[in-house]
Amino acid sequence: MRVLGINAIFHDPAAALVVDGRIVAAAEEERFSRRKHGKRPVPFAAWELPEQSAAWCLAQGGLTPGDLDAVGYSFDPALCLPGGIASDPWDWLRVEYATRAPQFLATALPGLDPAKVRFVPHHVAHAASAALAAPVDAGHGDCAVLVLDGRGERTSHLAGRYRDGQLEPLASQPLPHSLGLLYEDLTEGLGFLRSSDEYKVMALASYGKPRHLPDLRDCIRADGAGGFVIDPELDLGRYAPPVPLGGALDERHADLASSVQTRLEEMILELAGWLYDAADHPESITMAGGVALNCVANARLAAEGPSLNRWRGRRSESARCRPRSPGPRSG
Numbered sequence: 001m002r003v004l005g006i007n008a009i010f011h012d013p014a015a016a017l018v019v020d021g022r023i024v025a026a027a028e029e030e031r032f033s034r035r036k037h038g039k040r041p042v043p044f045a046a047w048e049l050p051e052q053s054a055a056w057c058l059a060q061g062g063l064t065p066g067d068l069d070a071v072g073y074s075f076d077p078a079l080c081l082p083g084g085i086a087s088d089p090w091d092w093l094r095v096e097y098a099t100r101a102p103q104f105l106a107t108a109l110p111g112l113d114p115a116k117v118r119f120v121p122h123h124v125a126h127a128a129s130a131a132l133a134a135p136v137d138a139g140h141g142d143c144a145v146l147v148l149d150g151r152g153e154r155t156s157h158l159a160g161r162y163r164d165g166q167l168e169p170l171a172s173q174p175l176p177h178s179l180g181l182l183y184e185d186l187t188e189g190l191g192f193l194r195s196s197d198e199y200k201v202m203a204l205a206s207y208g209k210p211r212h213l214p215d216l217r218d219c220i221r222a223d224g225a226g227g228f229v230i231d232p233e234l235d236l237g238r239y240a241p242p243v244p245l246g247g248a249l250d251e252r253h254a255d256l257a258s259s260v261q262t263r264l265e266e267m268i269l270e271l272a273g274w275l276y277d278a279a280d281h282p283e284s285i286t287m288a289g290g291v292a293l294n295c296v297a298n299a300r301l302a303a304e305g306p307s308l309n310r311w312r313g314r315r316s317e318s319a320r321c322r323p324r325s326p327g328p329r330s331g
Contacts, residue, residue, distance in 0.1 A: 002061070002069050004054060006105065009075040009098055009122070010150075011041035011195055013050035017057040023133070025060035027053040041195040043094040049101075051108045058109075065112035072118050073101050074125035079153035085175060122152035123289070124167060130288035131162045142282040144275050148268070149289030150180035150195070159226050159271065161279040170278045171226025179264060180291050182220070182230060186260050189236055190253050191243035195290075202296055205261035208254030212239050216263040222270040226278060236260070265297045269305055276306040 005016040016026035029038040032052035039045045058064065077098040085091045097104075102114035131145040145167070147158040156178035159171040187201050188194040219231035239259070240252035272285060285306075292298070 002063060002067055003072060004057065004068050004070075005072045005074070005125075006050060006054065006101075007074045007125070008049050008101070009046055009073075009094065011037050011039065013038040013048060013053070015050045015054035015057045017061045017063070019061060025057040027056055029053045032056070037196055043088065043090040043097075046094040046097040047100075047104060049104060049108050054109060065109035068112065068116060070116050070118055071105060071112065072120045072125070073098070073105070074120050074122055075101075076119035076121045076153055078119065079121060081154045081175070085151070087176065123147045123149075123155060123158035123172070126152075126288035127158060127160060127162075127167055127286075130286035130292075131167075132165070134284070134286045136284045136286070142279070142284075144279040144282040144285040146268075146272060146275055146285060146287050146292075147289045148179055148271075148287070148291035150184055151175055151178055156180060157227065157271075159275045159278070161275075161282055170275065173227040176232070177228060177230045179220075179228070179230075179267060180289065182234075183260065183264065183291065183294075186236055186257065189240075189242040190249065190257065191245055191247040193245065198290070198294075201257050202261060202294055204249070204254055205257040205296070208251065208256070208258035210259040210262040211255045212259035213262055215239075216259055217266075220263050220267060222267065222274070224274075226271070226274050228267060228271070261294075261296065264291070264294065265300045268294075268297050268301055272301055272305050 001018075001020060003018045005018065007014045012028055012030070014026070014028040017024045027050075029050035029052060030036060038050070039048050075098050077095045080091075080095050083092065088094075098119075101119075102117035105117055106112045106114040126147040126149065127145045130147075131143045134143065136143050143162045145158075145160050145162065149156060152158075155172045155174055157171075157173035158169060160167050160169040162168070183198055183201065184194050187196075187198050190201060190204065192198075192200050219234040220228065222228050236256060240256040243249065243253070268291075275285065276282070287298070
């Protein structure tokens with residue numbers, strides 16, 4: 001089986017070639033176009049495909065588009081909410097472009113039969129990219145997977161487990177509640193480039209204090225069923241005035257970044273703990289999605305989460321007793 005995977009709907013367009021279950025080649029379009037993140041994550045850019053990376057992957061495998069048995073496209077427009085996302089008046093355009101992806105791909109890859117294009121739910125694709133490619137035996141054992149990002153078709157989160165190579169979803173979070181979109185809102189409000197500069201916010205957090213954590217704990221809560229709730233009335237601008245792109249920042253902005261970052265870390269710990277119990281104490285956990293790129297949160301999960309506390313049945317004294325550093329945290 002020769003399968004080409006395509007990611008293109010939001011940002012970081014990329015392609016991967018899998019032949020008989022083995023990854024033959026994978027590349028992001030930015031490596032060829034030299035555009036950071038490949039393109040801007042706006043509905044108007046949803047038609048852009050990773051043409052160069054797809055062609056490179058096929059060349060590495062010695063294949064032509066006509067040799068492919070299937071093409072997986074990591075978004076299923078049939079699952080989207082009618083009318084799209086209310087907060088994005090142009091979301092319908094993104095859905096329209098996704099619907100036409102088979103024809104677009106056949107044009108970009110001459111010889112490809114558009115009927116071979118298969119829509120894969122966005123978070124299912126994320127889950128597979130983590131669990132099935134991880135250095136654990138997800139194909140024959142148990143492996144939990146936690147997906148957190150801005151949004152998929154109609155959700156922002158998926159918690160599940162793989163058993164014998166099959167994904168069993170355990171929980172998901174319907175939009176508009178989204179930890180990823182909240183962090184994107186913060187990024188934009190701090191004068192950084194949305195869906196691109198989130199790592200700068202993570203770094204800025206190390207220079208502030210989580211003064212607003214009590215408020216955020218009230219507004220951002222786990223629901224006890226594997227999901228979470230974000231108060232629709234939450235206005236980050238009340239804690240620090242929004243600044244234009246590249247604008248000057250002060251202590252208030254650092255404190256806000258620290259508060260949101262800390263609450264995000266706490267939420268990931270809660271969601272991972274719930275998943276550990278719901279997945280019947282699996283041997284390993286994998287993470288995927290944009291929120292999973294938050295290395296500071298990942299480090300805290302590694303130090304305090306169930307993977308060390310319970311999954312391996314031990315936790316080193318150094319990890320347990322080591323205080324969190326008050327100094328700058330790397331972004």
